[in-house]
Each structure stands twice: as structure tokens, then as C-alpha cells.
Amino acid sequence: MGSDPTGPTPGSVTLVDSLLACGAPDELEAAAAAGQQVWILLHMPLPDRPEREHRALQAAAGVICTSGSAAADIRARHGLDGIRVALPGTAPAPLAPGSLSAGSGEPHFIAVAALLPNKDQALLLEALSRLTDLPWTASLIGSDAADPAYAAQLRDTVQRLGLARRVSVPGELRGSALDAEWNAADLSLLISRAETYGLVVTESLARGIPVVVREGTGAVEALAAGTPQNLPSNSAGNPAGRPPAPPVPNPPLPGAAVGLGTDPAPLTGLLRRWLGDPALRQRWRDTAVAARGRLPGWDTTARTVLGFLATETAEAGKRPANPTARVDTLLDTADGEAVGE
Template sequence: MVPASLRLRLVVPGNIRHNSGGNVYNAALARGLADLGAEVETCPLDGGWPGGSAEDRRRLSGLLLSAPRGSVTLVDSLIASGAPEEMEAAAAAGHPAWILLHMPLPDLEREGRAMAAAAGVICTSGSAAARIAARHGLDNIGVALPGTASAPLAAGSLATGSGVPHFIAVAALLPNKDQALLLDALAQLTELPWTASLIGSDTADPDYAAWLRDSVQRLGLVRKVSIPGELRGGALEAEWSAADLSLLISRAEAYGLVVIESLARGIPVVVRDGTGAVEALAAGGGTPLPGRAVGLGTDPAPLADLLRQWLTDAALRARWRDAARAGRGRLPGWDATARTVLEIVGAHGRPTGWSPRPSQAGSAG
């Protein structure tokens, strides 16, 4: 019997233009699902999400209510969690949509209504799933962790025992990512040799990006820190290749895709304790961890102290680097993410006779 094709529509926000973790996840998931034999339609929806205008929500409602019979609609939580009325109307019309949750939103009441109306919720991290379950008492929550693509091993500036250590912080220039605290920590280390690149979109919050660049001047870091904006292609790969330590100290993070992108290149990572990035740091399994989670508030001293320790302790650098390289082969690929999504959706019903096509993709190592 020829398997029936599963048709899946992925509704994603069109107003997030920068290379966010959510955008990367959504695009990689769509490719992974197609590779497994699903018929995937990605539907970018422009608007002021989360929340959106009345016209934005009208267009969402049209998408949800026009779902082909037997298809599955998966809506990014940035859209769905702020549009409970549209999710409820779709469910009442017999077209309940799934929610793909990257990050919980502040409006608990509207988020809870949207999730109660959904066919189910798929979270992109265990920490997000636990938070949502505690918030709303839901039991229809699945977890599909991010994968990562194979990547070359980063040479790093210290690979041969010479050169200046290089930090890399890949994240949009946004207050939540707390590059301001990072710069304050680095300013306490100016007597040591190092360089740093803060790489990410400077258009998502232009005022904050400008303030960060002014801070580089104010803190006397011009010779050590560059803020080139968002990089892609060869320019980004060159930065990855030169990196010795990756930094992600966001105040809130559901997972932190850049953490496993770093680990895929054998680059250890420092993350903020208490965020979902801690989960990502352990993605490769094994001990010791390829980096460390540091407790942070508004004082940069704990981060500065840890970075000073790393800069001055060759044995620590070697342990973290060896752990990152050892875990590369254990990182899941995006095929695993796609297969998990299909298994979750399938547990709630799929077209008769459908089964995923065997994938040739392997782990990210």
C-alpha cells in the first residue's frame, strides 16, 4: 500500500525578520518534516504579533478555518497564544490547531485560553513544557527538542596553544539577551588578553544596539570588542571558526538554540543558571559539562570571575573544550526533531496508512 501523505501547515510570524532561534527552528522543522515524507506548507503571517491587530487576527482566523480536511495545522505560539478567540473559533468549527511553543508569554489568561482550545501543545524544550504545565494544568503537552546541523570543528585561537582567546556571543541585540551585563563583565578583564564578538541583529531594537556600541566606547573596549550586527554565510562561519568560548546569558531562554550550535562546533558555552539554556548545555550528554551555568542578577562580577578563571586556567579551558568536542557526535539532528513532532501529532490521529519515510540524516556530529 502506498502511504497517504500527511499534509501539515506551519503558521509562523512574518514580523520577526532577524535570525531568531524560533525562525531557525521553524524553518529546520519544515525541511525535516518534508524529508520524512510529509507535505508541508509554511504560512508566514505578517502582523503585530503577539496580539496583533483586528485585521491580523482576521487573517489568522481565515487560515485556521480554511484548513483542508485531514490536515494538521501547527501555529507558532507567538501568534497563537495572543489569539485565543481565533483558536477557540477554529476548534468550534472542527479545525483545532496545534500550538508550537518556543517561549511562554506574559499574558497568562489569553495564553491559557488559546492552549485549552488547541488540539495539543508541542514545546521546544523541557523547561518550557514544565512551565506551561504548571501555569495551566495541561496534560496535552509534548516536547520536540531542537536539533542541529552538522558543522565543522572550530579551530579556535587557542587550538595550537598560541593566539588571543576569542569569545563569541551570538544573539539578537535585545535587552533580554543582556549584552549590557556581558560588556560590564568584560570591562573588568581588560588587563588580560582576549577579544570578543557580539553578533546579532541590530534592527530588532535599534536604540539598545546603539547603546551597546556606545558602551563599548565608554568602557574602553574598542580594541577588544566588535559588534558587527547580524552575520550570515562565510562571515558568520569565520567567527564560529575563531571562537574559543560561546556566551549566552539571556535573562530568559526557553532553550537556547545557539548553545547546541556552539557545541556542534566543539565550542564550550557559558549560560545563565535558571534558564532553559542549562538544558541545552547538557544536550550532548556525558560529564563534565562543556561549560558552565553561572548565577546572575544585575551584578556582572560572577560572570567576570568565571571568565577570568577560564582565561587564566589552561586546565579548565582544556576540560571544557574536550567535553564539547566529545559530545558533538551525540547531538540530535533536525530529523529527530521532525520525527518527534510527527509522533506527537500521530498519537492524536493521522491519515490512515501514513508513515514517515526513513531518513538518511544522522546526528549533528
């Protein structure tokens, strides 16, 4: 950007990852002053750095958020209009047989997320500790590098609560080890205190695994990604930047959103109900399997983003509306939550 002769060519658009853009507002403002079309792809709002975030977003030619909840947050905190929404895609995955179908008799929970306080695995362990009268096992899978002290606390909590024979905390897994955990899972759990979207939710649904998420987070949006009424907004995007109104009240979900504070009781109650109700387990499983074929792929996400860039720059008189036109992209996105990020 700026005066760099190797920078974007005239008429091109530069799409910048929000973590990079919001850390360099001076460069964004200089690019805007030079007439460059710089858009921000925002997948993680930074409320703890509001001034830098505000400057970068105000300087950008446009902002694309990866969920309606993230767009609403940015509108509320920065007063921005015209924010676009492009939901993340999901790669196809094989159907997970689960532990119940394998005849083990012990339902298996999986919680795939970095071992961090925001992911609230501590509350999850407290909830599970109240279910020891029922058969089940669980795996808490995710990187322990970002907060080793919290990860150590979780492992100590497993011992303190007498869950060592039921709960494993193996850290980050990849390849066949991660595949084995997915295949054994009957229910996925993501109870983060805050979540922009929650890729692990759709990664679970891609395998036919139902999910329990925390109410009031972006993970609820991900849980509904495979419902029929979401197909139009996922495939065509949301040009007005407004969350689409669901045409069907209380649509069946492949799991549930649970209201949580610091008390694990609501989560314990929901999991107890799931463990004790075969009809509920089957209903969630069937809905998750049905959602597999409706999840948008990454090609849909790419077409949506390119469509936004082409349409907006054409309206600004910068170049023809050609979704296949060249877009200079600077992305620094994570590999995904399935390895604990």
C-alpha cells in the first residue's frame, strides 16, 4: 500500500485481514488518502483496542464481517453502515459414526477449542462433574500453548473433580488422531463466552455431529447455518449488511443454545436430558445429518466476497462490475478451530 511501486495496480482492490488492518491504522489511512481501494475482512472484533479498530474501519473502502453478530457489534461500537456479511464456508467431511452407534454404550462428548478462559472449559468440567451417575466420556481438544497456566488448571480440575477416567485433555491434535476423536463423538460442545461465529460448529455439523453452544454468541448463527431458511442468505450474501429474518419461527436445530452465566446448572440439565432421552439424541442427530448437505462451501464464501467487491467498486466508478476481476488479497487467517485455535 502507499507509495510502494510493487503495491496494488490501478483499479484493483486490496482485501486485508482485520487483525493486520486494525494493527496498522496509519497505513490504512495513508492508502485511503492515496485513493486506494482497501477493504477489511473482519473475523475477530477487537473491543480492547477500540481507537485503532475505529481508525482502520473508518479508513477502509468497505468492511466484510464473517457473521451477522460481528456486523452488529461493529455497527453498535463504531456507528458504521453498509457492513457486508459473508459467512465462512465448510469443507465436506465424512459422517462420524459416533460411540453410541459403535455399541460402546457410553456417549462421547467432544469440545474442540483452544484451552483459553474465553472458551470456558472450566465451566464445562463443572457441569460434567454433576453427571457422574450416568455413563459418558469426554475429550477437551485444543492448543494449550496460548495460556499454559489455564491449561494446567483444567488438567488439575479433571483430577480434583474425579473425572480422570472419563475426561481426556490431550492438547492440540491433528491428522488421524483428530479424525479418531471426531469419529467417536456423539455431541460437540462449544460454550465460549464470546464467539464471532464458531467454525468448529459447522465442522461438527459437516460430520453429522449435533452441537450445544452458548446462547447470545455468534456460535448460534453457525448452529443454524445448515437450516433450509439460511440457504438464500448464505449463497447470495447479505448486501444490506442486515441479519436476515428467519421465515420459520423456532426452526429445528441440530443441537441447542443454552443460556449460561457462571452457574453450570443449565448446561448440566441440558446434557442430562440429552443423555437420558434417546428420542432427543436421535432427533438432534438426524437434524445434524440433514444439515451436512446444506452447509455453504468456501467457494460460496469466495463468490460472495468477490461479488461485494465488484459491485461496490463498480458503483463507485472504479472499475467494471466483474466478480472474476483481480483482487489483491492479504490474509492472515487461522487454520481453523479444529486444531484448537
